[in-house]
């Protein structure tokens with residue numbers, strides 16, 4: 001790499017990709033369902049509702065529980081979700097196995113790491129702070145960081161630009177259809193992990209590469225970067 005070549009940017013989704021956040025997100029959804037007077041839903045069902053942000057999760061949960069609320073009643077439940085979740089954000093949420101070692105390897109190779117998530121930026125920072133991961137990322141871009149959010153290409157392209165990179169030397173790592181679509185919209189290769197939250201099986205999402213474990217991330221990143 002010559003001095004003039006910008007570093008490669010590796011952009012990660014957060015929920016279901018970097019961190020297994022489902023336990024705390026879904027415990028919070030249960031509290032909101034209780035407060036709405038609705039029956040709790042099976043975890044296999046609510047897990048798949050994660051991926052489009054907290055508002056969508058609350059909305060999907062209430063809808064599936066047969067509770068129709070909108071306007072101020074919905075806003076109140078959403079506020080309650082945010083408040084409870086912030087207080088419990090890292091009770092059970094932990095990085096997926098092998099993540100820290102893979103990030104170490106990528107950083108040692110001179111790549112710049114970034115987060116591109118549909119989680120609100122303040123919650124993303126709070127979670128990464130609690131897990132002592134914040135300093136690893138040059139940029140943490142949530143659903144409210146730019147005027148648009150995933151699957152809009154602008155969220156990923158804005159993340160890469162802020163990280164000092166170029167779209168031609170970047171890779172997106174994610175767990176859901178939203179991430180694969182975002183990467184396609186931005187014309188950036190994507191790597192899919194199988195341990196996250198998705199309706200469609202991860203291997204069928206149409207990513208450019210699929211890894212079973214973070215041990216395989218560094219070599220897969222190099223392969224995709226080499227292609228460009």
Ligand SMILES: O=C(O)COP(=O)(O)O
Pocket residue numbers: 013014015016049050051052053054057116117118119
């Ligand atoms: O919190 C969510 O639903 C989405 O978050 P993600 O984009 O990091 O998967």
Ligand SMILES: [Mg+2]
Pocket residue numbers: 013014015016017051174175176196197
């Ligand atoms: Mg995700």
